[in-house]
Amino acid sequence: xxxxxxxxxxxxxxxxxxxxxxxxxMLLYSTKSGNYLISSGILCVELVKxxxxxxxxxxxxxxxxxxxxxxxxxxxxxxxRLKLGDKMVKIxxxxxxxxxxxxxxxxxxxxxxxxxxxxxxxxxGISEYLTCINIYINSxxxxxxxxxxxxxxxTRSCSKSEPDVTLPLMTIGQILSQASVTQTRHINILxxxxxxxxxxxxxxxxxxxSNFEYHLWINYxxxxxxxxxxxxxxQKELLITxxxxxxxxxxxxxxCETDNNITLNFLIEDISQLVTVNKLLAGNSRIRANIIPIxxxxxRGFFEQNVFLNxxxxxxxxxxMRNIFCNQKLNANYFGGLNILxxxxxxxxxxxxxxxxxxxxxxxxxxxxxxIQNTAWRKVRDNETCRGxxxxxxxxPPGNYEHSLGKPDMCNVES
Numbered sequence: 001x002x003x004x005x006x007x008x009x010x011x012x013x014x015x016x017x018x019x020x021x022x023x024x025x026m027l028l029y030s031t032k033s034g035n036y037l038i039s040s041g042i043l044c045v046e047l048v049k050x051x052x053x054x055x056x057x058x059x060x061x062x063x064x065x066x067x068x069x070x071x072x073x074x075x076x077x078x079x080x081r082l083k084l085g086d087k088m089v090k091i092x093x094x095x096x097x098x099x100x101x102x103x104x105x106x107x108x109x110x111x112x113x114x115x116x117x118x119x120x121x122x123x124x125g126i127s128e129y130l131t132c133i134n135i136y137i138n139s140x141x142x143x144x145x146x147x148x149x150x151x152x153x154x155t156r157s158c159s160k161s162e163p164d165v166t167l168p169l170m171t172i173g174q175i176l177s178q179a180s181v182t183q184t185r186h187i188n189i190l191x192x193x194x195x196x197x198x199x200x201x202x203x204x205x206x207x208x209x210s211n212f213e214y215h216l217w218i219n220y221x222x223x224x225x226x227x228x229x230x231x232x233x234x235q236k237e238l239l240i241t242x243x244x245x246x247x248x249x250x251x252x253x254x255x256c257e258t259d260n261n262i263t264l265n266f267l268i269e270d271i272s273q274l275v276t277v278n279k280l281l282a283g284n285s286r287i288r289a290n291i292i293p294i295x296x297x298x299x300r301g302f303f304e305q306n307v308f309l310n311x312x313x314x315x316x317x318x319x320x321m322r323n324i325f326c327n328q329k330l331n332a333n334y335f336g337g338l339n340i341l342x343x344x345x346x347x348x349x350x351x352x353x354x355x356x357x358x359x360x361x362x363x364x365x366x367x368x369x370x371x372i373q374n375t376a377w378r379k380v381r382d383n384e385t386c387r388g389x390x391x392x393x394x395x396x397p398p399g400n401y402e403h404s405l406g407k408p409d410m411c412n413v414e415s
Contacts, residue, residue: 008062010076011099012051012085017324020045022388028084029394034318035082038390043072051101058099062087102321130182130367131336135175137203138192139342140164143221145241147296151267153350154400155292157239158191158219165342169199169206171359175340176210178363183336188237190217192342204233220248220264226255229262236262242273246280253280256287263288269296271306295404307401309411314391327380327393333400334376338366349376351403383408 012018015032026045029036039045043066050060066072079085088097134156141160145151152159179187189207194216197203207214214234219241223229229236229252240249249264256262266277268291281289293307326332339347345354346366352375356366370377379398385408386392401410 007090008067008087009059009090009097010047010051010062010066010085010087011059011097012048012079012101013083014099014101015321016084017319017321017394018048018052019390019392021390025390027390028079029319030082030084031319031321031324033083034315035084036315037075037078037082037084039075041071041075043069044075047072047075057096058101059097061090102325126364126367126371127182129336129371130179130184130338130363132186132188132338133175133179133184133363134188134190134337134339135172136167136190136192136339136341137172137194137197138164138166140166140196141191141193141219141222143193143219145219147241147267147269147294150296150404151239151241151294154294154404155265155267156188156190156217156237157267158193158217160192164192166198167340167342167344169202171344172203173206174359175363176206176212179212180210182363185213186215187212188215188217193222194218195222207234220244220252223248223252226251229255230259234261237265238262239265239267241267242269249280253284253287256289257284260288263290265290265292267292267294269294269299270302274306295401300405303401303405303410304412307410309395309413311391311413314394314411314413319394324393327395327397329378329380331377331379331397331399333397334379336377338363338370347375349400351400352376381409385409389413 012028013030013032015030017027017029017031019027019029021027023040024045025038025040026048027036027038028048047060047066050056051058053060062076066076076087080087139159139161141158143160148159151157176187191197195218215237216232216234217237217239220238223238238252240252252262252264256264264287266273266289268274268277274291277289277291281287293303295303323332334349337348339350340358341347344357344360346356346358346361347354348370355369355373355375358366361369381387381392381395381398383398386395389395391413395409395411398408399410402408
């Protein structure tokens, strides 16, 4: 219990993020240490809101009502113990200290500009926003994957459609030319079976003449031999779906031990498949591999037990303040990326409507369209379910799984 004769200033650390839920509970989360404190005490909430009142400049005097109340006094002591804030003795004739707390204030926030009728300002620096392009160069493939039309809606993957469509080589060249004046560095090449592209050699020469990091996405069943795979340029992303040919996959794993330009992407649907993949990869730490859950319409229980987040998952890694602020305005799963399909339509997410067509619309026009229409880039956790949760913006932003499962969140946290 503090000395009642002394007067104290109280402040919160600049690395503490504050949130409130619909039950009037309050979360204090340290982005420096990962420590957190939850309180629903009326005086505790009142004290923190006083600290954040702009006129108080991040520091308030601890008056008698806080110091003599057991709940608020214990709250202050817990804040000190967790290093979420502190109190200091108020020295007579000394000016009040100032503690400027971080707040989210985006001058070029798209919503603010639209409300103010200043959408013309959205175009400033628009080329900086585009960082990744997924180009679907064709749609034909001879494979008959059971979940072909599910994979690409949940993760980066190939997909076929009828009638067969091919993106002209000239159009691909235009994409690369326009992308060169943006911040795009990463370009994914997908299909269909991209190896069936009619001007394959010319396409490879085009890629080699431009300064991008290319990733070629191929279903492993379309690789006739590992020898052919060795001679393919750029980074190869092999998609492996169940059931697979174990002998072929084992051969690929052996190749990956000496080739760092190949990544194996296993698309799994249940625990038994996860066990199978883990056994294959056991003892091969040098292999680049990803294990990606796929919702097949019947494995919701698998997702609830193995993919959905619980509180421990959310708090397992420290969150930076900038990431939390980002989650309030932008969707890191989609922001900066465009999907250009073989028919020329362009989407910010494969689960949303097109924002235009290329080359009718330039890349910069397509970026502008997405910023205005907001099909994906600015979709955040502001749905009814997440809006009242303390961990709303500590959670990852919504993604493809929510679309596939028809669920607004991917967690087991009771809000």
